[in-house]
Amino acid sequence: MIKPKVISIAAVSGGGKTTITKKLTLTLKNSKALFFDEYDFQDSPLDLIKWVKDGADYNLxxxxxxxxxxxxxxxxxxxxYILLDYPFSYKxxxxxxxxxxxxxxxxxxxVAMARRLKRDYDSTxxxxxxxxxxxxxNYGRMAYLEMEKTIKPDSDLIVDGTLPPDQMIEIIQREIENA
Incomplete structure (x- = not known):
């Protein structure tokens, strides 16, 4: 039995993780994707701003x-491959x-904010x-900065989020094959 390779894809909100995860699922043969936002995590922090201010303990x-x-x-x-659209990497x-x-x-x-605004406020x-x-x-930016400070340096591959998605997929696929 060959163990599937589990790959996490992290980014700030609007950073492209869902787009890239979906495209990777189509590109990497025999893969399945799981999306963090589709889960209801009971007994997890409800107030994300407080959680970040209190030190962002990912084990909570x-x-x-x-x-x-x-x-x-x-x-x-x-x-x-199991692809995780998941913001916490190895934390x-x-x-x-x-x-x-x-x-x-x-x-x-x-760029992430502009994408979020286009995505979330089309008709509001x-x-x-x-x-x-x-x-x-006033509050949310600190969570984005937390990710840049802790998740980014802990990752195996950092991809430029301003690249076109197909170019990001090429880079990622090449790195996965060489890992």
Whole structure:
């Protein structure tokens, strides 16, 4: 039985992790993707700003539902790659045991914010947009900076998030094959 390679893909919100994960799933033969945002992690920090201010202990996250899925998929011997759209890279001690390769998409914060605004505010009112921007400037930006400070340097591969997605995929695929 050959163990599938588990690859985590991290980036700030709007950094491109979901886009790249989906494209990698199509590019890497025999792969399965899991998306952090599709899980309900019980007994995990509810107030992300407080969590960051308190030191961002990644082990406070109860990632058992995702860990269970990774282990279940790996046990079936049906895939070569398990791709995790997952923001914490190697920082959660329990999940890091399962990760073989970690990618950080290094997207400048202004580019990530512009992408988020285009994605999240296509048809909403200006008041909601202003509220979200105020929140980002007053609180949320610190979470983005936390990722740049802790997740980025802990990754096996850092990819320029301003590159076109197909070019990022080429770089990632080449690195995965050589890892």
């Amino acid at each position: 996250w109860n990632l058992e539902p995702m860990i269970h899925d990774v282990e279940s998929i790996a046990a079936k011997d049906t895939v070569s 959660n001690d329990r999940l890091k045991e399962l990760i073989d390769f970690s990618i950080y998409i290094d997207t400048p914060l202004d 009112n200006v008041g909601d947009l202003h509220h979200d921007l105020d929140f980002y400037l």
